[in-house]
Every structure is written in structure tokens, then in C-alpha cells.
Amino acid sequence: MLAPALAERLTLLINHVLSSEAVATERLRPHSGATLSLSLPNWPSLLPPPPALAWRVTPAGLLDWCGPSGVDAADLAVQLDASNPAAVLARALAGEPPALTIDGNAQLAADVNWLLQNLRWDVAADLDRLFGPQLAQPLHQLGRMLSAGLRTALKGASALGEQWRARRA
Secondary structure, three states, X not given: OHHHHHHHHHHHHHHHHHHOOHHHHHHHHHHOOOEEEEEOOOOOOOOOOOOOEEEEEOOOOOEEEOOOOOOOOOOEEEEEOOOOHHHHHHHHHXXXXXXXXXXXXXXXXXXXXXXXXXXXXXXXXXXXXXXXXHHHHHHHHXXXXXXXXXXXXHHHHHHHHHHHHHHHO
């Protein structure tokens, strides 16, 4: 029940970041109607399964989530090794692009790769728009400190996970 809501919120966040840079939507517009899917192989069985993550590119150059059933055959299939979700999240919080396996439409893959390499969420600007500059700066600093702490905790959890896997092997 929670998975579709998370996928919808993820789609809203992705579209927010895409729409903040005109070049991002311009890169996706020619691919209107194309579908892309994100699969998470090796997802830990102890965690609830992730939702079906598949999107269709809209004529505006944004993404529309395809729903819980996803799509049968995507124009671009992206795989992210999810055997260690803590490490993946730590890398994402550090602003490092994830290691991906991509299969499908070469031009769409090149444009998605460009977006992954060049597009970043400007959290400080969003905080400024929501709360004004007086409150935005302290909130952003607090967020950066919390992010650094979370990143450190996730790296530790990732290392523990690797040690646990090594002992089981």
C-alpha cells in the first residue's frame, strides 16, 4: 500500500528537479512517449519489495509514473544493484551518481546519462522560496549536518553489511 505512494512522491521529486532546469526537459522532449524502467536486482529479501518503477516521458519532457504494474517492455531499462541499499543511499546523499547498467534506446540512454551527470537538486533555493532567506540558511546548514551524519551512519551500515555477507559466504 505504501509502495505506490512512494513511487508517486519519487515521480514528483524527479519532475521538480527536471522542471528546475529548462535544458533537462528539452533533452527529454524528443523522447515523448518512450518508457524507461528502473529495476533493483539483488534487493535484500528482509526489506519490503520496492514498487514497480517505470515512467513514460511526457510531451513536456517530464515523467509520468506507469503505475504499480509498470510496463512490459521499456524503451530503456536501467538496473541499479540494490544488494546494499545503505551504500546506494550513502552515495546518493554524497552526490555521487550510482553505478548503473543500461539497456535499450541509445539516444534516450545518452540523454538520461547526461541528466544523471549534470542535474542536481538545489535544496537551498527551494528552502529560500518556501521560508525566506532568514530561515532558509540555518535550515540548509542543519540539513547538511544531518545529511553528513546520515551518510556516515550509512557507510558504517554498509561496511557491516559487507562483513556479514563475507561471513555467510
